[in-house]
Amino acid sequence: MTFDPQIPSWGKDFSNNVVEKLLPYHSWLSSTGVKTGLISPKNDQFIWDEFIVHSLYFYKIMLEINCSTEDIYDLGTGAGIPGIPLGIVSNNNVKLIDIKQKRVYELERFLQSQKLSNLQAIKADAQILLKQQENTTFVMRCYIPKNSLVKTLEKNLEINKNNTYIISSNSKNYDQLTEKFHVKQEKFFINTNEYRFIDVITVK
Numbered sequence: 001m002t003f004d005p006q007i008p009s010w011g012k013d014f015s016n017n018v019v020e021k022l023l024p025y026h027s028w029l030s031s032t033g034v035k036t037g038l039i040s041p042k043n044d045q046f047i048w049d050e051f052i053v054h055s056l057y058f059y060k061i062m063l064e065i066n067c068s069t070e071d072i073y074d075l076g077t078g079a080g081i082p083g084i085p086l087g088i089v090s091n092n093n094v095k096l097i098d099i100k101q102k103r104v105y106e107l108e109r110f111l112q113s114q115k116l117s118n119l120q121a122i123k124a125d126a127q128i129l130l131k132q133q134e135n136t137t138f139v140m141r142c143y144i145p146k147n148s149l150v151k152t153l154e155k156n157l158e159i160n161k162n163n164t165y166i167i168s169s170n171s172k173n174y175d176q177l178t179e180k181f182h183v184k185q186e187k188f189f190i191n192t193n194e195y196r197f198i199d200v201i202t203v204k
């Protein structure tokens with residue numbers, strides 16, 4: 001099936017060669033990703049727009065906030081979303097965290113086949129990492145709702161002080177967070193007519 005590997009206007013500045021670099025991942029998602037149950041069956045355009053373009057916006061945010069942490073943790077990575085596109089287009093070390101060993105094996109196979117040495121798939125419980133990691137940037141797409149994340153963070157404010165959380169979001173409403181957290185919400189298009197939200201959360 002043909003599809004258009006489009007990049008919305010917000011991505012034009014960093015999209016040189018980016019499409020070419022991401023096409024093997026797209027192809028893996030639509031074949032192995034579906035076959036092994038990492039993602040449910042989707043058409044090629046959906047995989048590009050919803051998984052890959054959405055992930056690129058995490059990269060755009062990291063550039064804008066001048067993300068300086070050495071490691072990026074993608075919690076509940078599943079098929080490597082958004083961590084694999086992030087690692088492909090950046091030089092950052094990206095740790096792909098999932099609690100399911102089978103997913104980690106599939107990710108490892110892909111990373112080895114593509115020689116993506118700045119990416120690492122790790123079987124771990126994200127909930128434990130959220131309580132332990134300092135000076136870290138976390139990215140999360142469709143792993144937990146923002147409110148659940150905030151409840152966890154509230155219990156560990158000291159540890160989480162120097163962390164940044166970049167999380168996909170459904171809601172426009174974040175007023176209840178602003179007492180303890182800085183929240184910056186981004187609204188962006190993944191194609192010509194559908195938009196999504198991502199929140200950037202830091203502890204005040």
Ligand SMILES: C[S@@+](CC[C@H](N)C(=O)[O-])C[C@H]1O[C@@H](n2cnc3c(N)ncnc32)[C@H](O)[C@@H]1O
Nearest residue numbers: 076077078081098099100124125126127141142
């Ligand atoms: C809905 S999928 C989202 C996957 C991917 N981030 C995406 O956007 O398509 C959620 C993933 O989180 C993983 N997961 C659930 N609980 C977890 C935990 N406590 N620690 C790490 N991963 C977890 C699941 O195995 C699953 O792969």
